[in-house]
Amino acid sequence: MLTNLGTDRPVFIQLIDEIQMRILSGTYPRGGRIPSVRELASEFKVNPNTMQKALNELERTGLLNSQRTTGKFITENETLIQELRRKTAENEIGFFTERMMKYGYSRQEIFQLLQEFCTQEKEQTD
Amino acid sequence: MLTNLGTDRPVFIQLIDEIQMRILSGTYPRGGRIPSVRELASEFKVNPNTMQKALNELERTGLLNSQRTTGKFITENETLIQELRRKTAENEIGFFTERMMKYGYSRQEIFQLLQEFCTQEKEQTD
DNA sequence: ATCATTGTATTATGTCATTAGTACAATCAG
DNA sequence: CTGATTGTACTAATGACATAATACAATGAT
Numbered sequence: 569m570l571t572n573l574g575t576d577r578p579v580f581i582q583l584i585d586e587i588q589m590r591i592l593s594g595t596y597p598r599g600g601r602i603p604s605v606r607e608l609a610s611e612f613k614v615n616p617n618t619m620q621k622a623l624n625e626l627e628r629t630g631l632l633n634s635q636r637t638t639g640k641f642i643t644e645n646e647t648l649i650q651e652l653r654r655k656t657a658e659n660e661i662g663f664f665t666e667r668m669m670k671y672g673y674s675r676q677e678i679f680q681l682l683q684e685f686c687t688q689e690k691e692q693t694d
Numbered sequence: 695m696l697t698n699l700g701t702d703r704p705v706f707i708q709l710i711d712e713i714q715m716r717i718l719s720g721t722y723p724r725g726g727r728i729p730s731v732r733e734l735a736s737e738f739k740v741n742p743n744t745m746q747k748a749l750n751e752l753e754r755t756g757l758l759n760s761q762r763t764t765g766k767f768i769t770e771n772e773t774l775i776q777e778l779r780r781k782t783a784e785n786e787i788g789f790f791t792e793r794m795m796k797y798g799y800s801r802q803e804i805f806q807l808l809q810e811f812c813t814q815e816k817e818q819t820d
Numbered sequence: 821a822t823c824a825t826t827g828t829a830t831t832a833t834g835t836c837a838t839t840a841g842t843a844c845a846a847t848c849a850g
Numbered sequence: 851c852t853g854a855t856t857g858t859a860c861t862a863a864t865g866a867c868a869t870a871a872t873a874c875a876a877t878g879a880t
Contacts, residue, residue, distance in 0.1 A: 593798035637877035672719035763847040
């Protein structure tokens with residue numbers, strides 16, 4: 569029986585995603601210190617080990633660097649951040665359109681649907 | 695250590711996704727018989743059990759129905775298919791825009807980026 | 821020096837996804 | 851009837867993910 573449809577992706581992947589979004593969007597500012605592993609783990613209600621695993625990956629890609637006892641800091645490299653932001657956006661667009669086309673929508677249809685969606689006067693609730 | 699970044703989602707979820715796309719896009723025609731569990735498992739190079747799990751989910755949602763010894767058939771219900779196709783597309787758009795906005799892109803920017811992407815004269819290589 | 825906080829590492833445990841292998845009952849072709 | 855194919859069910863083994871519970875070394879504040 570299917571138990572957990574919807575919790576698709578592993579937690580640590582979702583964490584990588586979320587933290588990276590905060591960095592790329594500037595929620596966590598360039599050069600700044602991010603909350604401690606334990607703090608972040610607490611915020612997301614996950615085990616510190618899991619958070620550590622996610623942050624390690626962000627360090628591997630150069631977005632973070634650790635200073636053993638003072639914390640983890642976001643790269644000063646603005647270019648890296650902007651490059652990654654652009655690339656990530658491209659990727660998102662690529663995945664999105666690829667999937668839509670697999671559902672049988674043409675480029676033009678995709679474009680139209682998004683236009684309808686984007687021009688909705690929608691109240692943002694968060 | 696991170697071993698399998700990129701193999702994000704469980705195989706059986708990807709299978710649900712892929713088979714459903716074939717149904718919604720019409721690759722597998724309405725009312726028709728889909729290949730046997732063992733055939734599909736072979737095509738996707740997965741264990742029959744895993745394919746079975748995926749097809750069960752599609753049966754649960756009403757897209758497929760089984761006839762014990764003759765095979766699995768796609769629903770005759772055109773409305774169900776079109777409704778699901780529409781809903782799925784809406785969902786894709788929702789996820790896509792939500793993620794893009796988390797990266798700090800405005801609705802207008804998203805729209806523009808997609809426009810650039812969709813108006814590229816791109817040769818499809820597959 | 822003392823103490824709290826930092827990142828980091830380790831071991832154990834439970835759950836889930838996946839594969840492998842097998843089995844059975846119902847249909848259809850010969 | 852015989853045999854092949856269908857969906858379906860079951861057990862066992864393996865590996866990844868996640869949590870729990872520690873532990874330790876380095877830094878900064880007191």
